[in-house]
Amino acid sequence: MKERMRRGCAMVVLGLLALPAFAQQLGHVPAHVAPKPPEALAAYFAQVRQAEQITDPEKRCLAYPDLPGNQWPAGAAEWRCLMLRAPVLPLEEIEARLATPDGAAWLEQRLEALLEANYNDPRERDRLFPVFNLFDSSERAGNIATLWLRQMPQSPFALTAMGKHRAAQGWDARGGAYISKTSEAQLKRMSQLFAGAAPLLAEALEREPRLTPACLALAGIGRQSSDALQQQALAQCLSADPASYDVVWEWMTAAMPKWGGSLRAMNQVGAHVLQHGPENPKLYSLLAEPPGYEAAQMDTYAEGREGFVAASRAGPGARMMTSAGRAYWAKDDSWTALVYFSQALRFWPRSQEVGRLRGVVLQQLGDYAWALEDLLPTVAADSEDMNTDADMDIRMDAQYAIGHALLSLNRIEESRPYFLRARQHPAHELNALENYCFTYVYTAEAAGTQQARDCTAELVKRRPSHAMSWFWRYQALVAARDERWVEAAGQFVLHADPNDSWQQSVKKEMLAGGVQPARSVGEKQAKP
Numbered sequence: 001m002k003e004r005m006r007r008g009c010a011m012v013v014l015g016l017l018a019l020p021a022f023a024q025q026l027g028h029v030p031a032h033v034a035p036k037p038p039e040a041l042a043a044y045f046a047q048v049r050q051a052e053q054i055t056d057p058e059k060r061c062l063a064y065p066d067l068p069g070n071q072w073p074a075g076a077a078e079w080r081c082l083m084l085r086a087p088v089l090p091l092e093e094i095e096a097r098l099a100t101p102d103g104a105a106w107l108e109q110r111l112e113a114l115l116e117a118n119y120n121d122p123r124e125r126d127r128l129f130p131v132f133n134l135f136d137s138s139e140r141a142g143n144i145a146t147l148w149l150r151q152m153p154q155s156p157f158a159l160t161a162m163g164k165h166r167a168a169q170g171w172d173a174r175g176g177a178y179i180s181k182t183s184e185a186q187l188k189r190m191s192q193l194f195a196g197a198a199p200l201l202a203e204a205l206e207r208e209p210r211l212t213p214a215c216l217a218l219a220g221i222g223r224q225s226s227d228a229l230q231q232q233a234l235a236q237c238l239s240a241d242p243a244s245y246d247v248v249w250e251w252m253t254a255a256m257p258k259w260g261g262s263l264r265a266m267n268q269v270g271a272h273v274l275q276h277g278p279e280n281p282k283l284y285s286l287l288a289e290p291p292g293y294e295a296a297q298m299d300t301y302a303e304g305r306e307g308f309v310a311a312s313r314a315g316p317g318a319r320m321m322t323s324a325g326r327a328y329w330a331k332d333d334s335w336t337a338l339v340y341f342s343q344a345l346r347f348w349p350r351s352q353e354v355g356r357l358r359g360v361v362l363q364q365l366g367d368y369a370w371a372l373e374d375l376l377p378t379v380a381a382d383s384e385d386m387n388t389d390a391d392m393d394i395r396m397d398a399q400y401a402i403g404h405a406l407l408s409l410n411r412i413e414e415s416r417p418y419f420l421r422a423r424q425h426p427a428h429e430l431n432a433l434e435n436y437c438f439t440y441v442y443t444a445e446a447a448g449t450q451q452a453r454d455c456t457a458e459l460v461k462r463r464p465s466h467a468m469s470w471f472w473r474y475q476a477l478v479a480a481r482d483e484r485w486v487e488a489a490g491q492f493v494l495h496a497d498p499n500d501s502w503q504q505s506v507k508k509e510m511l512a513g514g515v516q517p518a519r520s521v522g523e524k525q526a527k528p
Helices: 002-017 020-026 039-051 057-063 076-084 091-098 103-120 128-133 139-151 156-174 184-207 212-225 227-240 245-255 263-276 281-296 302-314 318-330 334-347 352-365 368-380 389-408 412-422 429-441 450-462 467-479 485-495 501-512
Strands: none
Touching: 039 057, 039 334, 057 076, 057 334, 076 281, 076 334, 091 103, 091 139, 103 128, 103 139, 103 156, 128 156, 128 212, 139 156, 156 184, 156 212, 184 212, 212 227, 212 245, 227 245, 245 263, 245 281, 263 281, 281 302, 281 318, 302 318, 318 334, 318 352, 334 352, 352 368, 352 389, 368 389, 389 412, 389 429, 412 429, 429 450, 429 467, 450 467, 467 485, 467 501, 485 501
């Protein structure tokens, strides 16, 4: 009789593994058709998907539809797209030029031409900033700046490059935490590096007063360390180029209450934007900052939704549109959240944070292929350094979402590493374990592996009253010809959900095969 039960139940499990209904019971049906958006948003998302086939960031941005219901001044989005152009002088080219006999002189002429274009060609305004932003805190950037300054010690451009590099090192030393949570050692090191950067930047401005990247770097240092320096440097920047996006953004930042300003001061900057916007419509994206500031100080994104929406409609500010997306997502309005996340990615196409956010929402909606387009690049670019709990949360959300999307597309083995990583986060630990186990019990071949037995042993330990956990345990043991399948089958029969027709059907089959309901094991640990 026992042998007959063993053969009968083995036939049951092997038969069930082949049935599509089994996969449907577990909610893992390959998604062959992407979900359709609400009718009112269908045209919007169709245009978004067309735009995202374009690889050039600026052209992609221009092909995007504008935010529905926006009140952006004319030209705001088009000119904001100009900011996605690649730096006119990549770091690699600067390095290569400096390795040639006349390279430093060539750089001087090229940058002087860019400086003149900044003031004479509206579409070329602010193109110096991306060049000098390449001089970050990295060792490579520092080596290139050092070589440049040695070859051209009186060049305002070389001085600015080195000053930017040292300032970036200072910001890195400080870290991103609030000042109250920043150690004395960090602040001391920051001050030392800033002290090395400031004279270089000041000398650059003496030699070329129109060089706004230098005075803007000084203003940033002053915002952290000296009100007088900040005000003096910012005033010089505004005097040189009042229509510069980067300059006015620094002014808007300085006007924020958290930096000692006020909402009134922010609105004064907004008035300046309206005055100078016709000269440089990129400025209009800064109109999003004043109406969204108070919303950004609230405890949750959902509480600030109205403010974030008003801010996003005022100007194409990617930061506020990201927050609006989070607010709608928190309110379970995923399609509207996608509208705002898509707009943020339009202007911030390299943002890992927004890519993860949109990808997770797409996975939850069931558009698995599009979700993977967003999520896989962000995970590939992840570093081990997670600065905040929020960083960890969204990164682990992304790991779980990738695993689930791959599993739903029947890419079973590919999904496993993502579920394993997602288990590191408490919010996903149990669901990731269940999905990971499923990747082994889904087929008879994988169900017989040691991994399947180990995984299901842990699963029934964690969920001892969950019928499907016991069914998966049963599958793994049957496939491995392990006689403990009898206990697992009995536990499934004991815990089968009376309201689940599928489970009741399997229970009936098992009882007919001779399985007897088991006693509850409570927290008893199953051995692999």
